[in-house]
Amino acid sequence: MIKSLSVENFIIVENLNLEFENGLQVLTGETGAGKSIIVGAINIILGSDIHPGMLLDDSSPAKLEAVFDIDNENKKLTKLFNNYDIDISEGEAFFAKEIATNLRSKSFINGRRVSKDIIKEFRALLIDFHSQRDQQKLFDTDFQLEVLDIYGKLTNIREQFTSKYKETESKIKKLKKLQNTESELAEKIKLYQYQIDEIKKIDPAIGEDSKLQVELNLLTNAEDILNIATRLEQEIYEKENSVYDAISSYISQLAKFKNDNKNIDEAVNFLQDASANLDNSINSIREVQNIIEVDSSRLEYIQSRLTLLNNLSVKYKQNIEGILEYRNSIQQQIDSYSSGKEEISDLNDEIVVDLEYINKLSEELSAKRKKAAANFEKEIIINIKKLAIPDAEIEFKISDIKNSIGASERLSALNETGKDAVDIFFSANKGVKLQPFRIAASGGELSRFLLAIKKILSDRLDRRTIIFDEIDSGIGGKTSELLAEFIHDIGKYHQVLCISHLPQIASYSDRHFSIEKISGSKSSEVKVKILDGNERKVEIARMLSGSDTELALQHAAELINKK
Template sequence: MLAQLHIENYALIDRVDVEFGPGLNILTGETGAGKSMIMGALGLVLGQRANTDVIRISGKPTRVEALFDISECPQLRQLLHMLDIEVDDATLLLKRVVHKKGSRCYVNTHLATLTMLQDIGQHLVDILGQHHHHTLIQRDQQLGLLDAFGKLTNETAELREMYNRYQDLEQEQHRLRQSEQDRLQRQDLIEFQLQEIDSAVLQTGEEEQLQQERHLLVNAEKLHDLANEAYGALYQNDASALDLLSTALDRLTQLANLDPQQDALRNALQDSFYALDDAAHSLRDYGEQMDVDPARLQELEDRLALIARLKRKYGTTIEDILKHHDAIAFEQQSWGHHEERLEQLETELNQYRQSLKSLAITLSDKRQQAAERLEQAVQQELQDLNMAHPVFRIAHTLRHSETGDFAVGTEHVTLTADGIDDITYMFSSNPGQPPKPLARIASGGELSRVMLALKSVLAREDHMPTLIFDEVDAGIGGQTARVVGEKLHRIARSHQIFCITHLPQIASHGDQHYRVEKSEDSNQTTTELRTLDFAERIDEIARMTSGDEITEATRRYAEEMLTQHS
C-alpha cells in the first residue's frame, strides 16, 4: 500500500508531506483546489509521462517520492529480482525528479528507466478515472481476473507450464533440424579430416625429436670432421695430448718416488690421463657413426613437412591436432543420437499437442461458465449503483485462425500460454445501444462506477494493493451515493482505497480523511494537503452537505454520519 507521499514544486504545490493508512482514504476539497494535482503527482512517480508545465515558476526541479509497503506483493518482488533491484525490507521507494531538460527516475537508490517505473507501478496502484490508465481495460488483466473469479488459476498455471515446455521442445526440434542440414554438409569434410589425421599416426613430442635428428643429419659431415680432428689431437697425431700427458705422468711418477708428498698430484694426473683416453675413444666412435645419410634426411624432411601441413589446418601443435581429431570424432559419434533424439522429440510433441488441446478446451469451457456468473454478479452491482439500464457482458471467443495450432470443431484455433480464448469486458448504459469494450466508455464517472462494480465482485481475487477512484460520484447522489460509499468501504477491507469525492455520503465512510486546500500568499497561489481529525471531519462533512454556511444542524448530521460509519 501507499504509506507516504512527498511532493515538491509540482504545479501549485510548493511542498506536501503526508502519510496514508490502510482502508478507505478520502480526499475532499473545493472544486479547483488541486485534488487532481495530488493524483497527477502520484501518476508521475508511477511512470506517467512528464510535462515541464508541472514545474513551478521558481524553476526548481519537481520532485515526487512515494513510499510503498510491499510486504504482501510477492509478484512485485519477483519483478524487482528480475530487474536486479534488491529489497532488504518490506518497503519500496519510487522517486521522480523532473527538470526543464527531462526527468530522472529512481527505485530505492537505483537509477531506473521510465519503463521500469511503469512496470513496477502496475503491481502497486490502479487509478480509476476518466483520464487515467486502467489495468481492467487491458485484455490480459480481464482474462486473469476472470480466471481468479472462476477459481481457475491452477488450471491456467498448468496450461502455461505445459505450453512453455512445448515451446522448449519445438525450439530444440528446430535446432536439431537445422543442425541436420549442417551435418550433411560437414559429413564429408569430417570424414576426410579424420582419415588425414589418422593416416599420419602422430605421436606427442614427435616433432621435437624429428627436428633434433634432422639437425644432426644436416650437420653430419661437419660433426664427423670435428670429432676426427679432436680424436687426432688427443690420441693419433704426433705429439698428441695423450702422448704429452703420458710423458708428464712418467716424470711425475719418478718425482713422487723421490718425494712421496707429490703422490696425490701424480694420482690426479693419472686420473686425467684415463679420462682423456676415454674421451678420445668416444670421439673416435662418434666420428665413425656420424655418416651422411641422404635417404634418412629426406625421410625426416617429408615427415616434418606433413606435420607442418597438418598444423596449418588443425592446430599450432601436435597436441592441438589430436584434440581436434577427438572433437570431430565425438561429433561424428553423436550423429546417431541426433536421429534418435529427433524421433523422440516428434513423439513427445505429439503427446503435448494432444494434452494441450484437451486442457485448453476444458479451460475454455470453464471460462465460459465463469463469464456467465461474473456477468450476473457485475450486473447486480451496477443496478445497486442506480444505473437505469446497465448491460455488462463478457465477450468470449476463440482465437480462430486458418493456420491455427489445432482444430476445435470445424475451425482452427491459435494456442498461447493463456489458452485459446479471447476475453473482452463489454458495457452499455443506454437502452438499445449494444455494449462496447470498456476502453471505449467515454464518461469518466460511468467508467469509474463500472470499475467499482467489478472491484466489488472481484475484491478478493484482485491482488492490486491500492485502488484510486476519481469521479466515482459523478452524476449520483442520495441513496446511490450511500451505496457507493458502502461498496468502497467493503472493498477497503482487502485493499487500500483512495477516493476523491464531493459527496458527504461517500466521505463519511472513510477511515482517513484529507482535505485539499488552495491558498494565496504574497500574490502566490499554493495547494496543500492536510489530514483532518474527527472534529475537522465533522466541519468538512457539514460543508459538503450545506455549502459554505455550516450550522449546528449540519454539524450534528455530519457527526451522526461519521459515528454511524466509524
C-alpha cells in the same frame, strides 16, 4: 498502502504533510481547492512527467515524499525490492522526488537514487490509478484474460502453465539450433572421416620425417661410405706397416724410457689413447657397414615413406605436427556430431513429453476459464446494473488462439497464457447486438464497468492503494449511494484515496480530509484538515446544499448513520 505524504514548494502548496490510514480516505473541497494536487504529487513521486509551473517558487526546488507500508504477503512487491537490493526490513519504503529549479528531477527509494524506469516498476505494484488511461486497458484482450483468471483464482495454474510453456519453448529453440548445427556438420562429416582415415593410414609421427631424412642421406651415400671404410680398415690394420702396427711399435719402444722422463710418459699415454680411438673408430665404421649391408631394401622404403609424408604435408599445407593437430580437431567435431545426434534425440523426446503436458494443462485451464466466465458475467451484470446501466448484457467470448506470433510450429496453437483468446462483448441497451467492448462501450460505461470489476476482484488482488479522482462525475441520485457502497467495499480490502464531490461517498469514508485553498494578496495556500464528528457533518451538509442549514445537517447525519 500510503502512510504519509509530504509536499514542499509544489504548484500552490508551500508545505503540506498528510497521514493516511487503511480503508476509504475521501478528499473533499470546493472546485480548485487543490484536491487533485495531492494525487498529482503521488503521481510525480511515482514517475509521472514533470511540467513547467510545478514549482510554487521558481527559485527553490520542490521536495515530495511518500512513505509506503509494505505488505510482506505481496510476493511480487517484496521480490522487486529484493531484486534492487532495497531494505524493507522495517516494513516501510520511502519514495522521494526532488525537482530542481531547471525542472530536472531525481528519484529516491530509502535514500538511494534510482531511475525513473525502476520507479515505474514499483508504481504498478503500489498504486492503482482509476483514470481514463486505466479504462483503456479494458480494450486490451490480454487484460480481459488476466481479470478472468484473477476472478477464477486461476493465477497459480496459469503461472504453472506459463513456466512450462517458456521452458518448452526454450527447449524447442535449442533443438532447432542443434538441428541446424547438425545439418551443417553432416555435409562436412564425410570429408572429415575420409581425412581422418587417410591420416590414420599413413600414421605420421612427430619428427619422423627428420629422422628418415638423416637415414636417407646415409643410405644414399652407402657405396662411398663402404669404400672409405674398407680403405680405412686396411690402412689401420691390414697393410704392411699399418698405422696400428706403427703406433704399437712406437709405444713399445718408448715404454722403456717412460719412467725417465715425464714428457715421454705422457707421449706413451697419448699413443695408447690413439690406439684405442682407432679401435673405436673402426668399430663405429663397422656398425655403419652392418646397417648398410643388412637392410638393402631400407633405402626404397625410406624414399617411399618420405614421399607419403611430403605429399600429406603438401595436401594439408602443414607439417606433421600441424596435420596431427588438425586430425584431433576434426575428430572432436565428429565426436560432437555423434553426441549432438544423441542430444537431439533426447531433447526431442523431452519436448514430446512437455507438449503433451502443456496441452493437457491448457485444456484444463480453458475449461476452468469457461466455467469462471459464466459466473463472472453474472456478477458483473448484477453490479453494473446497480451503477445505472440497467439493461447491460455482457459475454466473455473464449476462442482458440489462431496462431501465437513468434512461437514455434509445435506451439502454434498456444501462447504463454494457454490456448484461449478472450474478448469481452457488451451491450448497454435492450435489443442492441453484443459487440466487442472496444466498440460498444462509452467512456462512462467503461468507468463503471472497471469499477464493478475492481469491486468483484477486490478480495482476490494483492493489497495496494487505489486512487479514484472524481470518479463520481456525471453521477447522482440513487446511483451515487450505490457508487459509495462500491468504493467502500473495495476499501475493505485495499486502501482507497477518493477525490469526490458526492456527499454519499464522503459519508462512507473511514477518514475524511477537507481541502481548502486560502487566497492571499500575493499567493494562495492549501490547507488540509481531518474532519471528525460535527466538522464532518458540516462538510457533508455543504456538499449536499452548499450550506450548513439545519435541514442539510440533518440529511448529512442520516447519510453518515446509514453507513
